[in-house]
Amino acid sequence: MIIIIKAGQEHIIDELQQRFGGTHDVFTHHNRVALEGITEDELNPDERAAAEQIIDNPPKAVQGSRLFHPEDTIVETAHSKIGGDHFTMMAGPCSVESAEHVMKMAAVAKEGGATVLRGGAFKPRTSPYSFQGLGEDGLKYLRAAADAYDLDVLTEVMDQDHVGMIAQYTDIFQIGARNMQNFSLLKAVGKTNIPVMLKRGMSATIDDILNAAEYIAAGGNHNIIITERGIRTFDNKYTRNTLDVGAVPVLQKLTHYPVIVDPSHAAGHTEFVIPEALAGVAVGASGLVVEIHDDPAHAFSDGAQALKPGEYLEMIQKAYAIRDALKTLVQEKSEVEL
Numbered sequence: 001m002i003i004i005i006k007a008g009q010e011h012i013i014d015e016l017q018q019r020f021g022g023t024h025d026v027f028t029h030h031n032r033v034a035l036e037g038i039t040e041d042e043l044n045p046d047e048r049a050a051a052e053q054i055i056d057n058p059p060k061a062v063q064g065s066r067l068f069h070p071e072d073t074i075v076e077t078a079h080s081k082i083g084g085d086h087f088t089m090m091a092g093p094c095s096v097e098s099a100e101h102v103m104k105m106a107a108v109a110k111e112g113g114a115t116v117l118r119g120g121a122f123k124p125r126t127s128p129y130s131f132q133g134l135g136e137d138g139l140k141y142l143r144a145a146a147d148a149y150d151l152d153v154l155t156e157v158m159d160q161d162h163v164g165m166i167a168q169y170t171d172i173f174q175i176g177a178r179n180m181q182n183f184s185l186l187k188a189v190g191k192t193n194i195p196v197m198l199k200r201g202m203s204a205t206i207d208d209i210l211n212a213a214e215y216i217a218a219g220g221n222h223n224i225i226i227t228e229r230g231i232r233t234f235d236n237k238y239t240r241n242t243l244d245v246g247a248v249p250v251l252q253k254l255t256h257y258p259v260i261v262d263p264s265h266a267a268g269h270t271e272f273v274i275p276e277a278l279a280g281v282a283v284g285a286s287g288l289v290v291e292i293h294d295d296p297a298h299a300f301s302d303g304a305q306a307l308k309p310g311e312y313l314e315m316i317q318k319a320y321a322i323r324d325a326l327k328t329l330v331q332e333k334s335e336v337e338l
Contacts, residue, residue, distance in 0.1 A: 083258030190219020230266025240268020
């Protein structure tokens with residue numbers, strides 16, 4: 001149940017916490033109180049009188065719901081504001097291959113307007129014989145490259161045992177699609193204050209990812225970014241996954257967390273990355289995360305979906321043109337309505 005408290009009746013919030021907090025989960029946000037497992041019949045007359053509205057059947061992922069938290073969450077890092085009216089570019093190699101290479105890719109990412117450098121130091125691969133990443137050395141190289149170009153670090157954490165170590169190097173944890181329902185890992189990052197980019201699982205529904213985000217929020221960490229990266233459908237012959245662009249506005253309606261698009265993992269082939277990225281921008285995503293590489297044919301991982309520097313810069317130019325056009329249309333509509 002969510003109770004929206006009338007102005008001037010905020011003292012009721014403390015009373016609700018004291019009365020139910022010992023036996024039930026109680027969450028508060030401004031003038032809203034979410035009471036897990038409590039029905040309206042259990043409220044006393046004063047509590048009912050203080051309620052402007054009572055929502056009896058809120059979503060299970062209540063902390064992530066706009067019913068509980070109507071305004072957009074803005075995730076702020078040293079160099080980025082993610083969510084709301086902000087548009088955030090994240091770019092970098094799939095894997096950190098060497099100190100020299102990630103430094104070169106950081107320069108390219110920065111040139112294109114990125115504020116976040118992505119790169120994997122621990123890589124979840126389909127085959128156990130594929131390159132698994134450079135581990136902590138890779139994190140050190142990634143951190144150094146990001147610092148050299150005033151960028152934030154985004155890197156994947158694969159298990160709870162690595163959370164503490166990776167926290168020393170990253171500005172944003174990435175939870176990959178394969179780990180979206182690794183609940184022990186979600187609980188572990190939920191206990192930190194480091195932002196988390198949660199990728200939608202390959203067969204996950206909208207409710208699945210919202211409930212996964214709730215595991216992070218339940219630990220106290222509300223700096224969550226949701227990423228649509230394509231889902232597995234009947235046809236993966238031509239693209240690696242199917243980019244569900246429709247999920248972006250649906251998620252934006254249901255949750256206050258920023259929603260960004262990863263066209264690289266959705267497309268799986270360079271020629272489709274730019275069109276899918278632009279589709280994500282057009283549908284209103286709060287940002288993009290893409291893979292770049294100067295020599296994709298010899299990349300240690302996922303070279304087939306990496307954009308060359310020139311392609312990345314072309315994508316950026318088109319992405320901002322679409323975003324600017326949408327802003328102009330919205331502004332013109334507002335002026336007409338006035």
